[in-house]
Amino acid sequence: MHTHLTFSTPRRAVWLLLVMLACQALMPAGSAAQESVATVRLDGRALFRIGPDDALEPRPRARQIERQLAAVLETPQGITRARISPSETENEGLQISVAGRPLLVVSPADAEANGLTLDKLAREWAAIIDRALATAVKRRDSDRGRFVTPVQSSVETAFARLLESAINIIPRVLAALLVLLLFWGLATAVRALMRKLVSRLANDLTVENLVRQVSYYAVWLLGIMVAASAFGLEPSTLATGLGLTSLALGFALKDILSNFVSGLLILTLRPFQLGDQIIIGETEGSVERIELRATQIRTYDGRRVLVPNAETFTSRVTNNTAAPVRRGKVVCMLGYGIDIDAISAVMREAAQQTTGVLATPEASVHLIDLGESQLVFDVQFWCDSRRSDFVATASEVRKSLIAALRAARVTLPDEARQNVVLHTPKA
Structure with missing residues (x-):
């Protein structure tokens, strides 16, 4: 027995949305999943964690400080102790600089986030920077150290950032997966409940199929939204992201959306019902299932054929059992x-x-x-x-x-019988 099968489009669409959410969550600045704090590192070693300022998000701000520290290390003989002075760009902030090079501005928001006064936090960070620079200079006190240390620090920084990202992302991924698992169970339960209710209220398999599928995927859609929130995405940001990619999605999912809308129209208008024997193009058989993507037909020789709903809705359909x-x-x-x-x-x-x-x-x-x-x-x-x-x-x-x-003694036609007329030649 031959079977024509394809992947379930609704499930494929669910996973596509999940991949989109994950990609959007891992986007840099401007994404809703941007971390509230980032770690400043020198030679792969964590110094302190810093939040956003008026101009930069935490991660770009931390990278900017790291670049300034790397620039200071280019001339180790000129390194002096960190100096704290009032900020020229922020009235209430304190600027930490080394060897005349400004490294960062400690803002009141930083002090509030760390639960310290502005002066105390600035002195604490300045002391951390002094110790880190002293250690970094010692690691570069030879030609070998000046070559090996940057390579080693780059590798250590990469692994440290990977571990930090994993620590931040994995709990949210697990939370999102747990939400999806719960909503999968809820959607299955709702579908079973709708089946019982509709079978009692209306003895119509097509209506039952429509209600079951719409309720099932409605719960799934709600579950995806909740999972996105658990992942760290704000609904407004999610809507913006989907809006920005709607044109590309429209082209990529054109056939899927066409089949989905056609499936809803078929289930609503009901040109045929479950159990009807229909002809669509060269396919003839009994309708077994009407899904949101395709209509499943069992042919008379036992094969199962999935006809896309867009083709079903736009083709000429002959319903042999529309009348009894x-x-x-x-x-x-x-x-x-x-x-x-x-x-x-x-x-x-x-x-x-x-x-x-x-x-x-x-x-x-x-x-x-x-x-x-x-x-x-x-x-x-x-x-x-x-x-x-x-x-x-x-x-x-x-x-x-x-x-x-x-x-009735009627002679039936016989194709093998031929009438032969003999022509006698004249003398």
Whole structure:
């Protein structure tokens, strides 16, 4: 048995959104997941943690201080003790400088974040900088040290930042995954509840399918929003990020969105229902499921085919079971030597008495064509519209017609029989 399968598009869309959220959370300055503090390092060793100022976010501010410290170390013989002075750019801040090079401005916000007074915090950071610079100078007191120390410090800094990022991100990732797991269970429970409620209120499989899927994915959407919040993204930032990428997403997910909207329209307008036997293009079979991405059809030879909803909605669909009854016909070709009215009555009676043929509407016989050597009759009858009943009834009607015509001593056509006319030459 052959099966045409594709990945579940709604689940794929969920994971795509999660990847987008993760990428947005890891974006640098301007992202909603920007850290509130960052670590200032020298030679890979942490000095202190610093918050944002009026111009820079924590991470760029920390990198700026690190670049200033690296510039100071380029001339180790000129390094002096850190000097604290009033800031020229911030009225209430204190500036820490070394060898005439300003390193950072300690702001009242920094003091409040560390629970210290401005003067005490400035002196503490200045002392940390002095000790770190002294250690860094000692590590560079030889040619080998001047070569090895920058390489070693770069590696140590990279691993330290990686560990710091992991410590900050992993708890949020776990929290987001836990939220998604909880909402997955909630969505499954809501879907089961909707199935029971709809089955009691309305005995319609198509309506039940629509309500179940809409409620399931609505809970999923709510879960993604809550997971984004647990990950550290603000709803406004998330909306802005999605707005900025909406054009690219529109092109990338054009077919998915088209199938999704078409699925909603099919479930709402209901051109066919679960169990109907339909024809879409070259595919014919029974409708097993109507999902938001594709319609699942079981063909008569047992194969399962998924037809995209966009194709289903825009194609010509033939619903063989939209009505409970269906008209069938059998074509009979008889010779010109018969009594047309009498034989027509025989064929009509034979078709009407066949098992599976409905009493009303009654069977009928029509002469539809005059062939070169045969009369063509169209025997029409009505039966159940389902294919299994229709095919079986048509077969029984053919058997009944053959038996009735033989009983009426009507010669049936024989393609192997040929009339041979002998021409006798004249003497």
